[in-house]
Amino acid sequence: MSKELVVYFSVYGKAKSTAEEIARQIGADIVEIQPVVPYDNNQDHYDDLAAFAKKEHDEDRRPAIANQIDISSYDRIYIGYPMWWYTFPMIIYTFFDQYDFSGKTIIPFNTHYGSGDGGTYRTIQKLEPNAKVLQGLPINMMDSKQSVESAVHAWLQKVNQ
Numbered sequence: 474m475s476k477e478l479v480v481y482f483s484v485y486g487k488a489k490s491t492a493e494e495i496a497r498q499i500g501a502d503i504v505e506i507q508p509v510v511p512y513d514n515n516q517d518h519y520d521d522l523a524a525f526a527k528k529e530h531d532e533d534r535r536p537a538i539a540n541q542i543d544i545s546s547y548d549r550i551y552i553g554y555p556m557w558w559y560t561f562p563m564i565i566y567t568f569f570d571q572y573d574f575s576g577k578t579i580i581p582f583n584t585h586y587g588s589g590d591g592g593t594y595r596t597i598q599k600l601e602p603n604a605k606v607l608q609g610l611p612i613n614m615m616d617s618k619q620s621v622e623s624a625v626h627a628w629l630q631k632v633n634q
Contacts, residue, residue: 476502476546476547476548476549477499477500477501477502477547477548477549477550477551478501478502478503478504478544478547478549478550478551479492479495479496479499479501479502479503479504479550479551479553480492480503480504480505480506480542480544480550480551480552480553480568481503481504481505481506481552481554482505482506482508482553482554482555482562482564482565482568483505483553483554483555484512484513484522484555485514485516486514487555487584487612487614488553488554488555488582488583488584489505490621491553491582491584491610491612491621491625492505492551492553492582494621494622494625495551495553495582495625495629498622498625498626498629499629501551502547504540504542505540506538506542506564506565506568507538507539507540508536508537508538508539508564509536509537509538509539510536510537512525523557523558526557526558526562526563527557527558529562529563530558530560530563533563534563535563535564535566535567535570536562536563536564536567538564538567538568538571542568542572544572544577547577548577548578549577549578549580550574550577550578550579550580551579551580551581551582552565552568552579552580552581552582553581553582553583553584554583554584554593555583555584555585556583556584556585556586556588556590556591556593559588559591559592560591560592560593560596561583561591561593561596566600569597569600569601574601574603575601575603575604576603577604577605578604578605578606578607579597579601579604579605579606579607580606580607580608580609580632581593581594581597581606581609581610582609582610582611582612582628583609583610583611583612584611584612584614585611585612585614586613586615587613587615589611589613590609590611594606594608594609607632608628608631608632610624610625610628612624
C-alpha cells in the first residue's frame with residue numbers, strides 16, 4: 474500500500490477544511506504550506522488580499538515557505554489550494570519549484586467561487602512532467618447543496634479505482 478500525504482495552502486480555511494476531510498477519509502498524513510510572511514486572513518479585507526495576490530501573480534513572485542515539508546517517503550501526494558485570479562496562489566509555484574515529484578502521484582484539489590480548476594491541473598503536469606497527475610477535485614464554495622464530505626468521498630472513489 475502506498476503512503477499518502479495531504480499538503481495544502483489556505484488563507485480563509487476553505488482549502489484547509491477540504492484537506493482535513495481528505496486526510497480523514499484516506500488516513501493520510503497532513504501538512505500545511507506556511508508562508509514566511511502570512512497573508513491577511515481577515516475576510517473583511519478580501520479586496521486587499523485579492524489586490525495583493527494579483528500583484529504577486531503579475532510580478533511572478535515566489536513567496537517563501539516557512540516550513541520544510543518532507544515528501545520523500547510518500548508515493549501519493551494530494552495538493553490543495555484556493556483559486557486566486559484563475560490560477561493557484563504563487564506560493565504553490567514556490568512549492569513545485571522547491572520539491573522533486575519525480576515518480577510520485579499528485580492528486581490536486583482546490584476551492585473556488587466559480588472558476589473550477591482554472592487549468593491548474595494541466596499546469597501541475599507541466600511543472601512536474603516526471604510525476605503522474607490524477608483527476609483533481611474542484612470544490613465550488615458557492616454550492617452549499619453538496620457537502621465537502623460527500624464530494625470528497627465520491628471523488629476519492631474515482632481516483633482510487
